[in-house]
Amino acid sequence: xxxxxxxxxxxxxxxxxxxxxxxxxxxxxxxxxxxxxxxxxxxxxxxxxxxxxxxxxxxxxxxxxxxxxxxxxxxxxxxxxxxxxxxxxxxxxxxxxxxxxxxxxxxxxxxxxxxxxxxxxxxxxxxxxxxxxxxxxxxxxxxxxxxxxxxxxxxxxxxxxxxxxxxxxxxxxxxxxxxxxxxxxxxxxxxxxxxxxxxxxxxxxxxxxxxxxxxxxxxxxxxxxxxxxxxxxxxxxxxxxxxxxxxxxxxxxxxxxxxxxxxxxxxxxxxxxxxxxxxxxxxxxxxxxxxxxxxxxxxxxxxxxxxxxxxxxxxxxxxxxxxxxxxxxxxxxxxxxxxxxxxxxxxxxxxxxxxxxxxxxxxxxxxxxxxxxxxxxxxxxxxxxxxxxxxxxxxxxxxxxxxxxxxxxxxxxxxxxxxxxxxxxxxxxxxxxxxxxxxxxxxxxxxxxxxxxxxxxxxxxxxxxxxxxxxxxxxxxxxxxxx
Numbered sequence: 001x002x003x004x005x006x007x008x009x010x011x012x013x014x015x016x017x018x019x020x021x022x023x024x025x026x027x028x029x030x031x032x033x034x035x036x037x038x039x040x041x042x043x044x045x046x047x048x049x050x051x052x053x054x055x056x057x058x059x060x061x062x063x064x065x066x067x068x069x070x071x072x073x074x075x076x077x078x079x080x081x082x083x084x085x086x087x088x089x090x091x092x093x094x095x096x097x098x099x100x101x102x103x104x105x106x107x108x109x110x111x112x113x114x115x116x117x118x119x120x121x122x123x124x125x126x127x128x129x130x131x132x133x134x135x136x137x138x139x140x141x142x143x144x145x146x147x148x149x150x151x152x153x154x155x156x157x158x159x160x161x162x163x164x165x166x167x168x169x170x171x172x173x174x175x176x177x178x179x180x181x182x183x184x185x186x187x188x189x190x191x192x193x194x195x196x197x198x199x200x201x202x203x204x205x206x207x208x209x210x211x212x213x214x215x216x217x218x219x220x221x222x223x224x225x226x227x228x229x230x231x232x233x234x235x236x237x238x239x240x241x242x243x244x245x246x247x248x249x250x251x252x253x254x255x256x257x258x259x260x261x262x263x264x265x266x267x268x269x270x271x272x273x274x275x276x277x278x279x280x281x282x283x284x285x286x287x288x289x290x291x292x293x294x295x296x297x298x299x300x301x302x303x304x305x306x307x308x309x310x311x312x313x314x315x316x317x318x319x320x321x322x323x324x325x326x327x328x329x330x331x332x333x334x335x336x337x338x339x340x341x342x343x344x345x346x347x348x349x350x351x352x353x354x355x356x357x358x359x360x361x362x363x364x365x366x367x368x369x370x371x372x373x374x375x376x377x378x379x380x381x382x383x384x385x386x387x388x389x390x391x392x393x394x395x396x397x398x399x400x401x402x403x404x405x406x407x408x409x410x411x412x413x414x415x416x417x418x419x420x421x422x423x424x425x426x427x428x429x430x431x432x433x434x435x436x437x438x439x440x441x442x443x444x445x446x447x448x449x450x451x452x453x454x455x456x457x458x459x460x461x462x463x464x465x466x467x468x469x470x471x472x473x474x475x476x477x478x479x480x481x482x483x
Contacts, residue, residue: 003031004033005034006033006034006035006181006204007184008036008038008046008203008204009184009187009200009201009202010042010049010198011045011048011049011052011197011201016036017036017037017042020037021034021037021177022034023035023177023178023179024328025090025092026323026325026326026327027314028365028366029328029366029367033180035177035180035205036203037177037204037210038205039209039210040213042210043213043214043217047219050171050201051170051219053198054140054142054143054169054198057169057196058170060168062117065114065117066114067114067194068194069111069114069162070114072110072190073108073110074193075192076106076110076186079189080104082185083182084103086185087154087179087182088315090182091150091153091323092315092323092366092367093278093279093281094321094323095316095318096318097323102153102155103154106158106182109155110158112449113466113469117167120467120470122135122136122138123135123136132480132482134478134481136476136479138476139168140168140169140474140475141167141221142169142222143171144160144164144224146160146164146172146224147211147225148173148174148227149227150178151326153176153180153182154183154186157173160173160226163469165199166470167470167473167474168474169222169473171199171201172220173200173203174205174214175204176227177206211231211235212238215235215238216238216239220244222245222472223235223245223246224247224472225247226250226283227250229250235248236248246461249283249462249464250413250455250459251413252283252285252287252387252414252415252416252459253287253385253387253413254284254286254287254288254416254436255286255289255417256271256286256290256418256419257404258289259292259401259421259423259426260292260294261421262295262442263442268299268302268303269306270418270443270444271286271420272303272307273444274286274445275307275393277322277445278322279322279326280371280389280390281325281326281390283415283416284415284416284438285389286418286444287388287393287394288384288393289393289394290397290404290407291397291398293399300349300395303395304349304350307350307371308350312357312368312369312370313359314360322391324363324366325367325368326367330390331368331369334390337382338353338372338392341377345376346374346377346394347376350373351369351370351391352370357370369390369391372391374392374393375395377394384396405433412457412458413455413457413458414435414455415437415438415454415455415460416436416440417431417434418440418443419431419439419441419442421442427442437455437456437459449465450465450466451465452464452468453465
């Protein structure tokens with residue numbers, strides 16, 4: 001099989017690199033792609049291109065930039081199937097998910113910010129007694145450094161590129177070296193959509209090498225990062241001497257709280273999905289399920305039955321609910337949590353080490369794992385405290401509302417939570433007391449892109465969304481005119 005060779009995209013051109021990294025097909029464990037192993041040299045070239053493109057692009061009207069974003073959305077949509085096939089192969093997710101969620105949302109990201117950029121207003125006040133008018137303006141920041149993760153590759157890359165260029169910035173983006181293919185494919189559409197050379201530059205490689213070169217470059221005043229908390233810590237340390245603007249969207253240890261009056265017909269399938277969608281590799285996935293004691297046994301029995309029906313299969317299988325995990329190292333990390341849980345005396349009710357995983361011969365070396373449910377586990381366990389980022393969830397009982405709020409809030413993360421109850425007053429009360437940037441009640445992952453997205457505590461800094469992203473990717477200035 002001929003290997004796919006990716007190239008960096010700088011100043012409107014594809015450029016080869018001196019060295020390359022192997023990229024694996026998660027469903028087979030085989031190398032299928034070579035990704036540029038870029039570093040400081042490539043970042044310097046990209047910064048020069050982005051600097052050169054900034055004056056012209058930033059001076060275009062929002063309407064002109066909006067048209068370019070809409071053309072880009074149209075081109076992505078026309079290649080939806082090709083992009084979905086590539087995303088599924090590169091990331092390990094099911095083709096169904098790539099086709100129905102990842103690529104359509106990538107298209108929507110460009111359309112959404114193409115529209116929202118036309119509707120921002122600024123403030124103005126008058127001080128008649130001093131004969132002064134005050135007003136604000138927002139201007140693009142300059143070169144935006146964008147670092148995106150491997151779990152939703154094109155979806156989260158475009159969620160950063162779209163608002164950054166809509167606001168008039170130029171960008172240097174670094175996708176994850178584990179999932180670079182759809183970012184490379186996106187580059188093929190940029191010139192055709194009318195994105196001027198240097199406005200979007202995509203440089204591939206690892207975090208320690210090219211990521212650090214981007215974060216420490218003095219001419220990149222802004223970094224938007226989605227990924228792990230340890231990497232965010234490193235970015236914060238490296239960028240501190242430069243006083244850069246930072247947006248950090250990090251992990252979660254998200255609770256689901258299921259009260260005795262919850263509608264289990266809706267709750268159980270939704271909670272299976274919130275635990276295991278995309279192999280559990282979504283920062284918003286549920287990994288701690290608190291169930292009121294009076295319905296605990298019934299919930300557990302039905303939840304385990306439903307989890308066993310959540311089919312693991314090769315990504316192209318239309319009947320598969322879950323594909324392969326991203327890498328061998330990540331699969332081993334997720335499995336290590338199951339071993340720790342067993343050592344602590346917890347019960348594994350289904351999945352890893354309990355049920356048999358059936359795969360075709362070609363996929364035996366792929367990074368597959370069954371949805372795994374853990375019970376009889378203490379709140380102090382690492383499985384209840386740390387982000388596992390795989391198809392693993394813990395189910396524990398609770399007695400009172402006050403108790404479950406305290407336990408739900410007892411971790412360092414605060415990204416998302418779900419609450420299941422038929423009591424309207426309780427839903428509002430609990431939602432307000434949870435230390436989470438997002439709370440879904442009687443549903444999961446219904447997103448309104450206008451509203452803020454992001455977490456509290458160790459789950460990040462800043463928010464993303466129509467207004468929040470615009471605020472982040474612009475600088476505000478107050479102007480006073482004496483008349």
